Amino acid sequence: MNFTTAFPLFASPYRKASFWRARGGVREILALTVPLILSTGSQSLMQFCDRIVLSWSGPSAVAAATPAGLATMTMGALFSGVVCFAGTFIAHATGARDGKAVGTYLWQGIWVALFAQLLLFVPAWFAPEFFSLFGHGEELAAMESAYFRILCGTQVVALLQQSFSGFFTGRGRTAVVAKVTALSMLLNVALDFALVLGTPWTPAFGIEGAAWATVFSAAAGVLVFGLMIFTRKNEEEFGVFSRWRISPPELGRLVRFGLPSGFQFLVDNGCFTWLLMVLGSLGTLELAASNIAFQIEVLAFLPLIGLGVGCSVAVGQHQGARRPDRSERSIRSAARVMNLYCGLFVCAVLLVPGLFLFPFRLGADPEGFAPIFALTEKLLRFVVLFVVCDGFFQVYGNALKGAGETKFVMEVIVVCAVALLGVAPMLTVRLGGGIYPVWCDVLAYAVVTSTLFFRRVRSGKWKRLDVLGRGAQ
Numbered sequence: 023m024n025f026t027t028a029f030p031l032f033a034s035p036y037r038k039a040s041f042w043r044a045r046g047g048v049r050e051i052l053a054l055t056v057p058l059i060l061s062t063g064s065q066s067l068m069q070f071c072d073r074i075v076l077s078w079s080g081p082s083a084v085a086a087a088t089p090a091g092l093a094t095m096t097m098g099a100l101f102s103g104v105v106c107f108a109g110t111f112i113a114h115a116t117g118a119r120d121g122k123a124v125g126t127y128l129w130q131g132i133w134v135a136l137f138a139q140l141l142l143f144v145p146a147w148f149a150p151e152f153f154s155l156f157g158h159g160e161e162l163a164a165m166e167s168a169y170f171r172i173l174c175g176t177q178v179v180a181l182l183q184q185s186f187s188g189f190f191t192g193r194g195r196t197a198v199v200a201k202v203t204a205l206s207m208l209l210n211v212a213l214d215f216a217l218v219l220g221t222p223w224t225p226a227f228g229i230e231g232a233a234w235a236t237v238f239s240a241a242a243g244v245l246v247f248g249l250m251i252f253t254r255k256n257e258e259e260f261g262v263f264s265r266w267r268i269s270p271p272e273l274g275r276l277v278r279f280g281l282p283s284g285f286q287f288l289v290d291n292g293c294f295t296w297l298l299m300v301l302g303s304l305g306t307l308e309l310a311a312s313n314i315a316f317q318i319e320v321l322a323f324l325p326l327i328g329l330g331v332g333c334s335v336a337v338g339q340h341q342g343a344r345r346p347d348r349s350e351r352s353i354r355s356a357a358r359v360m361n362l363y364c365g366l367f368v369c370a371v372l373l374v375p376g377l378f379l380f381p382f383r384l385g386a387d388p389e390g391f392a393p394i395f396a397l398t399e400k401l402l403r404f405v406v407l408f409v410v411c412d413g414f415f416q417v418y419g420n421a422l423k424g425a426g427e428t429k430f431v432m433e434v435i436v437v438c439a440v441a442l443l444g445v446a447p448m449l450t451v452r453l454g455g456g457i458y459p460v461w462c463d464v465l466a467y468a469v470v471t472s473t474l475f476f477r478r479v480r481s482g483k484w485k486r487l488d489v490l491g492r493g494a495q
Contacts, residue, residue: 051355055332057200059325068207075214083229086165088313089298094173096291101138103284105131109188117342125261130273135181146175165229172233179240186247210239282432289436293443300447308457311397318378319405323412330416334424346485353421360413404461411468418475425484442467
């Protein structure tokens with residue numbers, strides 16, 4: 023593996039005339055991914071603002087939000103993976119020009135979302151008992167429980183939003199997703215101020231207000247998506263009304279490919295949740311600083327998730343059209359964009375690290391948060407390296423999932439997450455290690471997974487897959 027293979031941004035664009043204009047070139051990738059980057063950037067900004075507003079209400083609120091939020095994602099991860107993979111099937115059906123399959127897979131995702139909520143009422147009910155297991159302080163555990171119970175008990179809203187957005191993302195209409203997500207983000211930020219801090223006309227609900235702000239803004243997104251999806255025109259082209267029934271063959275195929283992706287989300291989020299619980303055992307200082315560092319990391323890598331999803335859509339459409347050469351070109355193009363973005367982020371953190379902490383300082387108690395900010399600034403060195411590795415993780419991992427290699431992605435993430443995010447941090451703390459060795463475990467996870475995904479893409483085995491079941495290519 024030479025330098026230009028690992029870092030395609032620096033490869034000569036003149037080796038192939040298709041670098042920019044051809045199908046799968048940078049222009050196509052940018053057309054797909056820029057709206058998704060804006061969309062995930064909006065989600066990142068929404069979470070960022072959410073944590074900032076919570077930090078103004080006190081250190082315990084901001085410390086409780088991230089582990090409780092990750093716990094919610096963990097509980098819904100299995101179903102989220104299946105629902106989101108419906109968008110991949112829609113991408114393949116779009117490439118194959120099978121409009122009716124688009125409507126069928128849309129509805130299979132909706133049915134999975136509705137079934138999921140029935141099961142998620144159970145962990146929502148037992149939230150206090152769950153958070154009391156980790157030895158957090160009484161105030162912190164109560165806040166975590168309240169935040170988790172609201173989000174987990176209304177998880178169907180987030181799942182339906184994912185299902186509806188897949189209808190547009192899979193068909194390459196990513197600009198629609200970006201606009202609706204931006205609308206939800208603006209509503210969420212407005213509701214954060216009103217519900218968390220209160221207004222002259224309404225009381226302050228604290229961390230519970232932040233949870234309801236998230237639910238209400240997601241519900242608004244579902245409503246807007248629904249009004250655009252369920253139209254007479256889409257019924258004629260995709261059967262969005264008539265294909266509402268559960269279809270065992272399509273549902274079985276969705277579960278077969280989506281379940282590994284969902285299980286990967288479950289283990290990944292579960293291990294990150296466990297990691298934060300371990301950090302919480304080190305003290306509120308370490309947990310609060312890590313939460314802020316993770317939020318800065320989220321602000322940086324959520325646009326990379328948009329790039330990865332765009333790469334997955336491009337690969338899915340070209341694989342559906344039986345053009346693996348275009349799929350491979352799409353991956354190279356996404357990698358070029360990823361390298362450029364990561365380079366800019368690294369420069370920004372190294373040159374102006376205080377810029378990323380500035381929003382958290384606004385409205386926060388200077389004396390109470392001073393040690394937290396000092397520790398967070400040191401953790402930014404880990405964040406920089408993690409984001410670079412996560413760029414490879416998102417592009418190459420999502421490319422594999424777009425082609426249908428969900429089982430391999432699941433196996434890599436499950437093994438690495440359990441070993442490096444679950445077992446290793448616990449042993450590190452038990453052996454007397456502090457916060458820095460634990461963050462080394464996190465960084466090791468990013469390095470190993472991104473390397474394995476890169477090597478799998480280079481092997482080319484994914485080119486022979488056909489998730490629609492049409493036989494060998």
